Amino acid sequence: MLLDLFDGLPFYLLWPALAAIGVAWFLLVCGGLYFLLHRSAYAETALRFKTQLKPTPAAQVRGEVFDGVLAMSMVMGSVAIAFWCYYHGYNRLYASPTDHPLWYIPLSIFGVFLVMEVFEWAFHWVCHRNALLRKVHGQHHRYGNPTPFGVMADHPVDMFIKASPILWIPFLFPIWDVALIGTFASLNFIYGIYLHAGFDPPWMPSPHSRFLVSAWHHNEHHSSSPEHNFGFFTAFMDILFATRLTPSEKEAERPDYHCTECRNARQAAPAAAS
Numbered sequence: 001m002l003l004d005l006f007d008g009l010p011f012y013l014l015w016p017a018l019a020a021i022g023v024a025w026f027l028l029v030c031g032g033l034y035f036l037l038h039r040s041a042y043a044e045t046a047l048r049f050k051t052q053l054k055p056t057p058a059a060q061v062r063g064e065v066f067d068g069v070l071a072m073s074m075v076m077g078s079v080a081i082a083f084w085c086y087y088h089g090y091n092r093l094y095a096s097p098t099d100h101p102l103w104y105i106p107l108s109i110f111g112v113f114l115v116m117e118v119f120e121w122a123f124h125w126v127c128h129r130n131a132l133l134r135k136v137h138g139q140h141h142r143y144g145n146p147t148p149f150g151v152m153a154d155h156p157v158d159m160f161i162k163a164s165p166i167l168w169i170p171f172l173f174p175i176w177d178v179a180l181i182g183t184f185a186s187l188n189f190i191y192g193i194y195l196h197a198g199f200d201p202p203w204m205p206s207p208h209s210r211f212l213v214s215a216w217h218h219n220e221h222h223s224s225s226p227e228h229n230f231g232f233f234t235a236f237m238d239i240l241f242a243t244r245l246t247p248s249e250k251e252a253e254r255p256d257y258h259c260t261e262c263r264n265a266r267q268a269a270p271a272a273a274s
């Protein structure tokens with residue numbers, strides 16, 4: 001489907017064309033949520049659910065947008081290489097959903113999810129262990145109080161490696177183009193925006209969740225505990241390797257600290273009593 005749209009384009013046009021689409025998607029979705037949480041009439045209500053109450057400086061937001069545009073272009077480089085490999089018969093991407101049985105599509109999406117969870121955790125963990133990668137990954141950690149734009153605010157090399165499963169998954173198992181790109185563009189990207197928005201509304205996973213990664217966990221990784229919470233959707237790798245930090249553990253170490261939920265509960269308590 002997607003592959004058919006770009007068939008025949010030489011690589012030097014394929015990459016810029018895909019990069020333009022990716023950057024437009026990044027600016028539209030992240031810009032929309034940034035406007036809602038920081039610049040609209042809802043911003044004051046949203047503050048109740050923000051992990052950090054201090055506003056993000058404008059210079060930091062500009063940095064996130066600049067880094068994000070570059071990093072998104074690198075991600076689309078992975079997509080362009082994967083497409084090029086398909087056009088030349090090197091990988092097992094397929095263009096029509098009926099090229100394999102339909103039941104195979106959810107199974108392959110689960111495969112993509114599993115690869116993302118393990119690879120992104122492992123690469124993130126290594127980035128905090130290896131001196132050279134720590135420097136590269138440090139670009140993402142310049143943003144101590146990220147906004148939705150922070151989802152892509154990485155060094156181009158960091159982001160290229162992070163997004164490289166798009167490139168090598170089609171060598172591991174057959175995958176429908178829409179399933180592969182769609183999983184990254186929706187599931188991975190949208191959840192990543194939520195993690196970087198530093199926004200924990202009650203309808204999203206609770207910071208006290210035993211198994212899911214909430215915005216609190218990733219914000220904590222950015223702001224004060226960079227050696228914890230490397231995970232993306234689920235915490236199973238963090239739990240397995242003892243790098244999980246929960247609000248209760250942080251409160252036990254720092255009694256003056258209260259996570260978003262605990263802060264709101266404390267503020268509501270005196271009002272309820274009066």
Ligand SMILES: [Zn+2]
Nearest residue numbers: 124137221226
């Ligand atoms: Zn990190």
Ligand SMILES: [Zn+2]
Nearest residue numbers: 140196218222
């Ligand atoms: Zn981050």
